Amino acid sequence: MLLKDHKDLKAAITAIPPKEKDKLLLRLIAKDKVLTEHLHFKLLENETDLEERQSLLTEEIDDSISALLKIKKSTSKDALAAFRKLNGRVNHHYKVTKDPNTEVELRLHLLKIVPLDYKESVFSPLAKFNERLKTYFLRTTLALYKKYIKLHEDLQYDLKDDFNAVLSKMEEQQLSRAAREIGLPEEI
Numbered sequence: 001m002l003l004k005d006h007k008d009l010k011a012a013i014t015a016i017p018p019k020e021k022d023k024l025l026l027r028l029i030a031k032d033k034v035l036t037e038h039l040h041f042k043l044l045e046n047e048t049d050l051e052e053r054q055s056l057l058t059e060e061i062d063d064s065i066s067a068l069l070k071i072k073k074s075t076s077k078d079a080l081a082a083f084r085k086l087n088g089r090v091n092h093h094y095k096v097t098k099d100p101n102t103e104v105e106l107r108l109h110l111l112k113i114v115p116l117d118y119k120e121s122v123f124s125p126l127a128k129f130n131e132r133l134k135t136y137f138l139r140t141t142l143a144l145y146k147k148y149i150k151l152h153e154d155l156q157y158d159l160k161d162d163f164n165a166v167l168s169k170m171e172e173q174q175l176s177r178a179a180r181e182i183g184l185p186e187e188i
Contacts, residue, residue, distance in 0.1 A: 037096045054102045057093055058109055061086050065113045076118040077129040080136060083114050087140060100147060101155055107144045108162045111137070116173045134175060141166060142182050156188075163188050 016024070029036055041049070068074050068082050090110065094103040116137060118130050148156060148163060164187055170179050176186070 034092070034095050038098070041096050042098075050097055050099060050102065053093060053097065054106065057089060057106055060089065061106070061110050061113070065115070069115060074115075075129065076133045079115050079118065080129055080133040083110070083133065083136060083140075086110055086114075100151065104144060104147055104151060104155075104159065105162075107140065107147075108159060108166060111141060111144065111166045112162060112169070116169070134173065134178075138170070138175060138178055138182060138184075141170070141179070142184055145184055148188075160188050 013021075029039065064082050064086055068078060071078065087107070087110065090103060090106045093106060094100070097103075114137070116134060118133070145163075148159065151159075167179070167184065167187060170176055170184070180186070
């Protein structure tokens with residue numbers, strides 16, 4: 001049921017006394033953790049808190065990837081799981097802050113440091129994860145590129161070198177042909 005389809009319900013809700021409306025609103029907000037965190041950020045935090053959130057998430061990304069690299073027998077399956085988890089953390093950051101600039105910066109950082117150079121045998125049961133990792137990397141990069149081109153040109157200029165580093169990483173991993181097919185440029 002959508003509220004826009006029920007004009008009479010919308011009118012009845014607006015007619016509720018403010019005190020009762022506040023109680024209902026607080027109960028509804030409490031049921032959604034992301035909304036609660038978003039409202040906390042929007043109403044009680046400032047630019048410094050945004051920078052701190054970004055810094056903490058960058059540190060978490062660095063720690064997770066360095067822990068992955070320290071494992072001698074880490075596989076593409078491990079890298080894919082870590083990549084997805086960290087990408088989800090960046091998604092959560094964006095849902096809470098609604099800041100596209102830090103989202104792009106965090107995703108660029110993640111794409112730059114996530115390992116892709118796993119040499120599993122074609123006959124290995126892990127070979128399919130190597131392909132999935134590279135496909136996930138390409139899709140994430142494409143989604144990021146679409147967000148990147150919507151940013152202000154000054155910020156695009158600041159992030160240009162980092163984005164080109166990600167595009168170069170694709171070249172090193174022999175993903176450049178697939179990247180062109182999905183619409184990624186060779187260089188920005």
